Amino acid sequence: MTRADVAAVILWTGATLYAVFGGADFGAGLWDLIAGGAEKGARPRALIERSLTPVWEANHVWLIFILVVLWTAFPEAFGAIMSTLYVPLTLAAFGIVLRGAGFAFRESIRSIEAKRALGASFALSSVLTPFFMGTVVGAIADGNVPVGGDGDPFSSWLQPLPLFTGALFVASGAYLAAVFLVVDARRAGDADLEGYFVRRALTAALVAGAFAVAGLFVLHADTRYVYDRLTDQALPLVVVSALCGLGVLVMLLRGARRGLRPLAVGAVVAVVWGWGVAQFPYLLPTSLKIAESAAPPETLAAVIVVFLIAAVVVLPALGLLYWLSQKELLSGE
Amino acid sequence: MPLLDALPLAASQSNLLAARELMAFTLAFHIVLACIGVALPAIILTANWLGLKRGDDDAMRLARRWSKAMAVTFAVGAVTGTVLSFEFGLLWPRFMERFGDAFGIAFAIEGIFFFTEAIFLAIYIYGWKRLSGWAHFWSGVPMVITGIGGAFSVVTANAWMNQPQGFTLDAGGKVVGTDPLEILFNPATGYEVPHMLLAAYMVAGFLVASIYAVGMLRGRRDRLHRLGVVIPLTIACIATPIQLFVGDTAARAIADHQPAKFAAMECIQETGPDQTEYIGGICTDDGVKGAIPIPGLDSFLVGFSRDTVVTGLDQIPDNEEPPADTLLHLSFDAMVGIGTALMGLAIWFGFVWWRRRELPRTRWFLRAVAVSGIASVLALWCGWIVTEVGRQPWIVQGFMRTEEAVTEAEGIWFAFAGVLLLYAGLGTVAILVLRTLSRRWREEDEETDDSETPYGPPGSMGLNPEPGSGNRPVGGKGVA
Numbered sequence: 184m185t186r187a188d189v190a191a192v193i194l195w196t197g198a199t200l201y202a203v204f205g206g207a208d209f210g211a212g213l214w215d216l217i218a219g220g221a222e223k224g225a226r227p228r229a230l231i232e233r234s235l236t237p238v239w240e241a242n243h244v245w246l247i248f249i250l251v252v253l254w255t256a257f258p259e260a261f262g263a264i265m266s267t268l269y270v271p272l273t274l275a276a277f278g279i280v281l282r283g284a285g286f287a288f289r290e291s292i293r294s295i296e297a298k299r300a301l302g303a304s305f306a307l308s309s310v311l312t313p314f315f316m317g318t319v320v321g322a323i324a325d326g327n328v329p330v331g332g333d334g335d336p337f338s339s340w341l342q343p344l345p346l347f348t349g350a351l352f353v354a355s356g357a358y359l360a361a362v363f364l365v366v367d368a369r370r371a372g373d374a375d376l377e378g379y380f381v382r383r384a385l386t387a388a389l390v391a392g393a394f395a396v397a398g399l400f401v402l403h404a405d406t407r408y409v410y411d412r413l414t415d416q417a418l419p420l421v422v423v424s425a426l427c428g429l430g431v432l433v434m435l436l437r438g439a440r441r442g443l444r445p446l447a448v449g450a451v452v453a454v455v456w457g458w459g460v461a462q463f464p465y466l467l468p469t470s471l472k473i474a475e476s477a478a479p480p481e482t483l484a485a486v487i488v489v490f491l492i493a494a495v496v497v498l499p500a501l502g503l504l505y506w507l508s509q510k511e512l513l514s515g516e
Numbered sequence: 517m518p519l520l521d522a523l524p525l526a527a528s529q530s531n532l533l534a535a536r537e538l539m540a541f542t543l544a545f546h547i548v549l550a551c552i553g554v555a556l557p558a559i560i561l562t563a564n565w566l567g568l569k570r571g572d573d574d575a576m577r578l579a580r581r582w583s584k585a586m587a588v589t590f591a592v593g594a595v596t597g598t599v600l601s602f603e604f605g606l607l608w609p610r611f612m613e614r615f616g617d618a619f620g621i622a623f624a625i626e627g628i629f630f631f632t633e634a635i636f637l638a639i640y641i642y643g644w645k646r647l648s649g650w651a652h653f654w655s656g657v658p659m660v661i662t663g664i665g666g667a668f669s670v671v672t673a674n675a676w677m678n679q680p681q682g683f684t685l686d687a688g689g690k691v692v693g694t695d696p697l698e699i700l701f702n703p704a705t706g707y708e709v710p711h712m713l714l715a716a717y718m719v720a721g722f723l724v725a726s727i728y729a730v731g732m733l734r735g736r737r738d739r740l741h742r743l744g745v746v747i748p749l750t751i752a753c754i755a756t757p758i759q760l761f762v763g764d765t766a767a768r769a770i771a772d773h774q775p776a777k778f779a780a781m782e783c784i785q786e787t788g789p790d791q792t793e794y795i796g797g798i799c800t801d802d803g804v805k806g807a808i809p810i811p812g813l814d815s816f817l818v819g820f821s822r823d824t825v826v827t828g829l830d831q832i833p834d835n836e837e838p839p840a841d842t843l844l845h846l847s848f849d850a851m852v853g854i855g856t857a858l859m860g861l862a863i864w865f866g867f868v869w870w871r872r873r874e875l876p877r878t879r880w881f882l883r884a885v886a887v888s889g890i891a892s893v894l895a896l897w898c899g900w901i902v903t904e905v906g907r908q909p910w911i912v913q914g915f916m917r918t919e920e921a922v923t924e925a926e927g928i929w930f931a932f933a934g935v936l937l938l939y940a941g942l943g944t945v946a947i948l949v950l951r952t953l954s955r956r957w958r959e960e961d962e963e964t965d966d967s968e969t970p971y972g973p974p975g976s977m978g979l980n981p982e983p984g985s986g987n988r989p990v991g992g993k994g995v996a
């Protein structure tokens with residue numbers, strides 16, 4: 184592996200972690216959005232708030248990580264993507280502001296009307312933000328970002344594949360979130376809520392699966408390079424993802440909870456890596472290769488060293504945070 | 517955009533203006549929260565430490581409340597910072613494309629600090645109830661370190677834009693080799709980073725102190741309020757004299773390395789020795805109008821001698837002159853003026869505390885503290901205007917002009933309008949939320965209920981003061 188490939192793996196690792204943790208946060212926002220009126224939705228919303236509060240900011244940093252690694256290690260690709268897909272990216276940035284602020288403010292305030300308005304801002308942007316991010320990823324995979332940038336600001340992403348990818352992002356986040364919340368509800372000893380999120384997890388799993396399959400057809404029609412590799416080199420990962428997904432369905436239906444979360448995460452991780460393998464060796468299929476867009480070797484070395492330090496410093500700290508939060512040692516008050 | 521094309525400005529000029537305004541506005545918004553994020557943890561931990569070590573319940577209560585306020589400011593800081601990261605690419609794609617591999621390294625390091633900060637912030641803010649006292653205190657300490665590290669990384673990236681080095685270009689101007697250490701430790705790092713860090717401690721300290729000073733002016737003179745002034749004010753006042761020293765070093769370095777910036781901010785038209793220092797005034801081609809002149813002082817400040825030759829704008833090619841020299845000059849003067857005034861405040865406070873171990877008794881002191889927060893924010897903004905506008909027309913001094921860096925995307929003015937609206941809402945709601953918190957605390961104080969005492973059942977953590985050690989008076993019997 185060259186240094187550029189290692190940097191690409193680092194980038195993809197960040198993307199995976201964001202897809203899992205950021206995705207689940209977005210998904211929780213979706214469930215918050217459709218939890219119903221203030222009274223009916225009070226209990227699921229409380230569970231969501233409790234699960235999300237201590238971790239959402241840390242989960243959000245993966246996005247920063249992706250941006251920074253992309254612009255440092257692959258500046259040309261970064262410039263091309265940003266100068267082409269600026270419409271969905273700007274909308275996603277607006278969504279991030281509304282979402283983060285809505286969530287943080289809602290927690291500190293007690294008046295019901297204010298809570299409702301802020302909650303709506305949080306929940307609505309939790310759906311729109313991943314959708315627009317998905318369209319960005321879809322547009323890249325679709326080959327709509329020209330090398331050198333300045334591609335068409337609309338037709339680059341208002342296409343079937345990007346739109347499907349956006350929907351898939353929303354659905355898979357909702358699926359992960361529901362599975363996580365099933366386990367959280369079980370730990371809180373709330374059988375009602377557990378059932379409530381089991382039903383939602385099942386629905387979301389089916390919807391996400393349907394989008395994934397439909398996406399394959401769109402890929403087949405539009406984006407042959409990615410499709411061919413997805414059904415060839417990346418096929419094992421696709422199969423793993425499907426098996427994990429089925430496993431989750433079975434466990435949900437049979438009430439088994441141990442290992443539920445890893446399995447659900449596995450389904451998403453396998454898809455993300457399947458996608459990565461299918462795009463390889465391109466950053467912008469089929470026009471800009473990883474090696475062509477890479478920064479000078481010293482910069483790549485710096486990125487790799489920084490990543491290793493981060494792995495030593497950040498991962499244990501992150502583990503501590505999740506552990507404390509799972510042990511319920513971090514309470515809202 | 518047909519609408520924009522119809523405007524008299526050429527589209528790309530208009531884009532440049534819009535992009536610069538947008539960048540400046542979002543940065544100015546973020547930097548205030550960033551200062552709070554960098555320095556507030558140290559202020560909170562000081563109060564927390566007093567609470568644990570001396571069993572001071574008031575200090576403990578302050579620490580707990582400030583940490584709740586920090587949850588709000590940190591969230592706003594995080595989202596506005598994310599917007600900035602997007603903007604680098606959205607507004608300046610050509611800059612990132614060409615120099616991302618050099619400029620970006622500092623940001624890669626910053627990622628580590630952001631992460632660690634977000635993690636320990638969460639543990640600290642949400643750990644009050646269930647963690648034990650000292651474990652909780654130590655969970656906050658990494659925030660202080662990550663704040664410093666984060667500020668170093670971002671500001672050193674900016675320093676590199678002012679004094680770029682550590683890269684090799686091929687014939688086409690593409691970066692083909694880098695030296696990460698030279699990039700991270702460029703000549704401007706040495707003054708920009710400490711200057712910014714001290715500014716963060718001043719801004720956060722004076723802001724918090726000013727809020728409690730306003731409370732005292734309104735008649736809430738209990739020990740909690742006095743402590744709420746004393747702790748942050750002490751920290752800010754320690755930073756102030758060092759800040760003046762660092763700023764002075766920065767000015768001399770600028771005179772050396774960025775003569776165009778220096779000439780514009782001092783309104784020096786003609787190169788030569790014995791330059792007059794102008795305080796205030798409007799810069800024109802034939803001298804400064806309406807300023808207070810001090811003959812020879814400028815040369816003296818730059819080289820400790822009236823004979824020091826200082827470069828004037830006459831030596832700078834027209835197309836490399838910073839725009840708006842009056843703005844630069846007044847911003848610089850305002851920063852220095854505010855810094856000097858805050859130094860006066862620090863001396864006043866320090867002297868009275870040294871003699872009497874209490875706050876000065878006159879209301880004028882509280883009034884001065886009450887405006888010090890806003891004043892330090894103004895100084896902060898002015899400093900950034902000097903740095904950024906003073907570097908124009910360059911985005912990377914000497915290597916890339918800002919107009920080459922800007923995007924060709926359409927509709928930046930619309931994005932700008934949207935951001936203005938969004939941030940106006942964001943700022944308003946943030947302030948409302950903070951005020952709600954403060955009103956709730958005031959009500960709690962009136963009820964004097966102890967539900968707020970942290971760390972589990974009362975007394976379990978040795979928090980109840982030992983006889984004779986707790987509840988020391990701070991600031992004597994209050995101000996007259």
Ligand code: HDD
Pocket residue numbers: 678704707708709711712714715716718719759760762763764766767768770851852854855856892893895896897898899900901902903904906
């Ligand atoms: C509380 C805020 C504050 C105060 C009181 C001062 N400054 Fe400052 N100054 C800043 C906050 C600041 C800053 C954080 O806004 C800047 C922008 C970039 C930087 O590194 O620090 C800055 C920049 C800045 C620059 C430009 C650096 C560059 O372009 O790279 C100079 C020459 C000075 N300062 C000089 C001074 C002097 C001589 C001061 C007082 C006697 C002073 N500053 C007080």
Ligand code: HEM
Pocket residue numbers: 240243244247543546547549550551552553554589590591592593594595596597598599600601630631633634663666667670671712716
């Ligand atoms: C162009 C400049 C800047 C960019 C692109 C930027 C980017 C960011 C980003 C992405 C975050 C969010 C991190 C998170 O999710 O936790 C953030 C927060 C933060 N930034 Fe900035 N930043 C800039 C300028 C600055 C400056 C000049 C400072 C300090 C001196 C600073 C200090 C901080 C701090 C301490 C935080 C943590 C959040 C907080 O405490 O409010 N930033 N910034």
Ligand code: HEM
Pocket residue numbers: 536537539540543544546547608670671673674897900901904905907908910911918
């Ligand atoms: C956080 C405090 C900062 C403030 C308040 C600030 C202020 C400004 C201002 C006023 C401008 C507009 C210049 C003009 O209109 O002529 C500007 C531009 C810019 N700044 Fe800064 N700046 C800050 C920090 C930074 C940092 C840390 C970086 C990079 C690491 C940075 C990068 C830029 C860029 C890329 C531009 C656009 C190009 C330009 O007009 O110079 N800024 N900033």
